[in-house]
Amino acid sequence: MGNNIQIAIDGPAAAGKSTIAKLVAEELGYTYIDTGAMYRAITYKVLERHIDLENEEALTNLLLETTIELKPSNDGQMVFLDGQDVSDAIRSNAITSYVSIVASKASLRKEMVNRQIKMAKRSGVVMDGRDIGTHVLVEAELKIFMSASVDERAKRRQLDNERRGIDSLLSQLKKEIVLRDKMDSERVASPLVQAKDAIYLDTTNLTILEAAKYIIQLAKERMS
Numbered sequence: 001m002g003n004n005i006q007i008a009i010d011g012p013a014a015a016g017k018s019t020i021a022k023l024v025a026e027e028l029g030y031t032y033i034d035t036g037a038m039y040r041a042i043t044y045k046v047l048e049r050h051i052d053l054e055n056e057e058a059l060t061n062l063l064l065e066t067t068i069e070l071k072p073s074n075d076g077q078m079v080f081l082d083g084q085d086v087s088d089a090i091r092s093n094a095i096t097s098y099v100s101i102v103a104s105k106a107s108l109r110k111e112m113v114n115r116q117i118k119m120a121k122r123s124g125v126v127m128d129g130r131d132i133g134t135h136v137l138v139e140a141e142l143k144i145f146m147s148a149s150v151d152e153r154a155k156r157r158q159l160d161n162e163r164r165g166i167d168s169l170l171s172q173l174k175k176e177i178v179l180r181d182k183m184d185s186e187r188v189a190s191p192l193v194q195a196k197d198a199i200y201l202d203t204t205n206l207t208i209l210e211a212a213k214y215i216i217q218l219a220k221e222r223m224s
Helices: 017-028 035-049 056-064 093-103 106-119 132-136 150-163 170-186 208-223
Strands: 006-010 031-034 068-073 076-081 125-129 142-147 199-202
Touching: 006 017, 006 132, 006 208, 017 031, 017 035, 017 125, 017 208, 031 035, 031 068, 031 076, 035 056, 035 068, 035 076, 035 093, 035 106, 035 125, 056 106, 093 106, 093 170, 106 125, 106 132, 125 132, 132 142, 142 208, 150 170, 199 208
Parallel strands: 006 125, 006 142, 031 125, 142 199
Antiparallel strands: 068 076
16 A cells, blocks of 8 residues: 555553554554563563663663564564564563563663664554654654543453453452553653644444544545
């Protein structure tokens, strides 16, 4: 498809960003980049190495010597950490609990953003995360800020966990999501905020397909 554009999708945890972004990318024939998976991958390595989560220099140095690759597959996007497939391992409760702490470090985020900008050099990309419209794809032709109620996001996270064989309590997931929202929006480095030129999309009462179709329609309008 000619006249390709960049699509940035931001929003809090469990808003449906990744699932919807993948559908949009598939429909448009675009490249999909899950930046959250990149932060999860480095968090996995940090925990494996038992590095102090508050030692920003050590965390950043670890990232500098780390290769993170995102590869499309029939089962969705695969994540490779130094050549090892960690696609499922990075979705554990432990990673979910600690990823916001690792992702809050300014120098580590700077390196990640540089990598993400390089990955999206060409148009025809859908990228989702927390700071895509504000720090990564600042010139994106279409920016979406996606959210949903805490109750709905907790239900979605629980369903996702069940599919992955992870046990979780709904009440605990709600607490974790509220805490994650607070950490993501209050961090000093690239906080979670809606870009001024982003369209707000509440997915609480929308199906995944309905949300994807809405974004695809907006994208096609931007292309023309």
